[in-house]
Structure formats: structure tokens, C-alpha cells
Amino acid sequence: MSIEAAPERRARGLAGILERHGRAVDYPKGRMIYATGAQDSTMMLITKGRVEISRSSVDGRRSILTHLGPGDMLGELAALDGGARSADAVAATTVQGRVLEGALVLQRLREEPDAALDVIGMLCQRLRQTSGMYTAHMLADGQARLARLLLHLSEKWGEALPGGKLRLAERFSQSDLGDLVGLSRESVNRQFRDWEQAGVIAREGMGIVLCDPGALARAAEMAE
Amino acid sequence: MSIEAAPERRARGLAGILERHGRAVDYPKGRMIYATGAQDSTMMLITKGRVEISRSSVDGRRSILTHLGPGDMLGELAALDGGARSADAVAATTVQGRVLEGALVLQRLREEPDAALDVIGMLCQRLRQTSGMYTAHMLADGQARLARLLLHLSEKWGEALPGGKLRLAERFSQSDLGDLVGLSRESVNRQFRDWEQAGVIAREGMGIVLCDPGALARAAEMAE
DNA sequence: CAGATTCTGTGAGGCACCTCACAGAAGCGT
């Protein structure tokens, strides 16, 4: 559940390989980086910006798996096992990164056994997160999932404010938040209204301020 | 989405390590193998029987992640990254297996770089499956998820019958099926009644026969 | 700065699925 290490801690290992050997690329906001089912197998390290990883149903409904930022990598699945892309990746903002062919990554891993163990660690982390999301979705109701999401996002994208408050700096639309937890945009809106009246959160133009993270943590309580 | 390779194909790699170096163990039906949050870090290869991997909420609701059988491994997460167990593992039948300490597994991996790549492949597979389950749960309704589950289970546990039919040999209670897809036992029952009347499935004492897998596949249609 | 988009707010109505309640069937142990 805890969020990845800070960028500087990842300079070694896989991220280091991409940093040293990858070629620089950038994408404008809204551009698709790859699509579900595609057969390419490059891997990318984000140096700037935000990428949305998602899947969509035939009738247009969208499920966002996660948002990735500087220091995060994407495309590891197809790069490492050579299979098709398992989700869509879209630049949520202007994005800069470094990419490397999957085959070259594998070659490096064979030469540096420690890097391979590093990759194993990363995949374990991802697996923990994904299966945690799955069970949370099975076991918790919409309110709990949304509370959990706000806390989770604020760990990665938030800035601490005096008094234990947190501000979500990056802009997430209610519609995005809904697609992240499997709620409709309207339901997110109604829940926010209630929390705002209860003083748990506040809207501040572009961002959301978590005034009472403890209350959210209580609302998020569930499984284990 | 597709199920793991057959036992003999996995004799090499990680499974081979467990086969050669692990010690034999067995568990009676119903015995817990490990519990969520526990700090042990052994890994196990199943040689006989079935293991249920699940998580539960505080109020007793249960979400089954998967059922594993002969040739499958469990406990890799904690064994490989040293973290706590991320789910419960319970023997669904009498189980025989071979276990090895995570530290010893890691040591072997350092000595055999090919085995490390094998592990990476396995983790990628698991990640594809888990994130597929997640998005399916977000995007598809109960009927589609249940249809998908029957097809999925029959790939792993089913036997082919003349006329393209499939029989689910292993016994899965409706309650288990519900916990596998996030439906109540009653909803599973009602859906089965409808499918049985439509001739899509049939009950045969202990097992379920999929009379018309095509119809189920159509019902399962969704994302991609 | 006007116009086009995208986002937000909110009500009305519906439906998929749940919970509760209970009864009969089937497996399981001694």
C-alpha cells in the first residue's frame, strides 16, 4: 500500500539502467503512449509529468489503474515478458521520459544479477498494490474506497500543510477520481459535498485540502 | 488471463528449485497455511490438492483471489521481498507440497540468473492476471463476471466432454463462487437457475457442466 | 474577450444486487 521510494533512491537498479541507456522522449498532454493489446515492448522512466494507466470497456467505461509520476516506470510488463500491453498509457500532462527496448533491458538484467533482484522487488510491490486494490474493491463500499483513494493520492501527490492537513496539488477531476475507484462522477460529487459540510475536506480552487485525514482514515477502515 | 503452464513445463526454474531443495509438508483440509500480515517467508510448491488464497474484511466478508493446484506456487510475495503475507492461504482439500525458506530461494536465484528471469516471468503473469481481475470487476456486471469465472475455472479444473461441453470436476460451492467474483451466494444461485433453464449449464450432483461455453463467452464479453 | 470545452452541482427515478428469513437437500462423522 505504501508508495514507491523517492526518485533519488531509485537511481540505482532498473531506473538507473533507463537513465543511463534510455533515449529521451516527450509527449504532449493527452497523447497516448501505448494502447492495450499493442505488441511493442519498450519501457519508460518518467522524468517529468504524469501518466495515466487505464483500461476501457467496449461501451466506453474507463477504469484507471493508477497515475504515475517522476521516478516511476511504465511498460515493464510487456518489456519484461514480451507479451502485449496490458493497459492504455496516456500522458495526463506534458511528459518527459527515457525509454529503452525491452530486449535491451533483459540483456542488462542478465549482466547485473542485482538489478534482476531489484526488478523482482518492484514487481512484488506492484503485485501487492494491485491485489490490495482488488480486494479493497470487493470488500469496501464506495465511501471507504474514496477515502482510501484521497489518502493514497495525497501520499504521492500531496503537500503537507500546517496542522496535519494535506493539499492535493495536482489536479484530479471528480470524473478521474470516480474512474479510479469505480464510482460515477456524480457519486464522487455527492460524497465530497457531505465531507465538505462535515469539515473533513475543503475545496481550494484547483485542489482539494484534506482537513481531517484522521476522519478519512476512519472512513477507509475495512479489511486487513 | 490464461492459466499457468502444465506441471512438467515448470520442473525447471523456480519450481525445480523447490522440488529439489524443498522439504515435504502436508496440510489437512481446512488448515490455514499462513495468514495475512504474518511475518514468515516460506514459499511452497503444491504437489497435490487445492489451496484457497483470500482476504477478509473485519466484518467477516471474504474475497477469494484464486484457487491454486498442483504445479502452482504460493507465498512468493513474502518470500521474495521479505514483507508480510499479503493474503490468507487455506488448504481447500488435503494438500501436499514442498516448502523452502525465502532466503534460500533468493540465494539460489543469485546463483542462477536464468531462474531469476523465470521468476520475473511468473510475477508478470500474476500481475497480468490480477490487474485483469481488477478491471473486469470495475467494468463488468455480476453476470458477466460469473460467466467469465466459470470459463476460467474450467480451463484449470475442468475436463472436456464430448460435444464441446466442459465439466467442473472439483467441487466449488456457490458461496465460494460468489466470493470469487464479489456476488452474494443467493445471486449466484439465481443466475445458475436462469442459465440452467436456458440450457447453458447443468448440475450433475457434485459438479457443474458447461453445456454451452459459447453462450457463457458471449455473456462474459466486455472490456479489452 | 467571445466561444467552445470541460468540469461541477443537484434532483428524480430506476435497477442490480444485497440482506434477511426460512426450508429442504446433501454430505460427513461416529
Add this chain to the structure above:
DNA sequence: ACGCTTCTGTGAGGTGCCTCACAGAATCTG
């Protein structure tokens, strides 16, 4: 073979969350 436990079947009733519909607020864009 007997009870005990677990599983199945089915109705009644509730509700969380969705969809539709529309209006106003922001935010982009030329």
C-alpha cells in the same frame, strides 16, 4: 443410520449507486 453441519433454493424487501437531464462555473483557445 442418525444427527450435525454445510450447501442449495426462493421470496420479500431494502439500498447503494447508477443513469439521465439540465444549469451554472471554470478553464482553455483562437
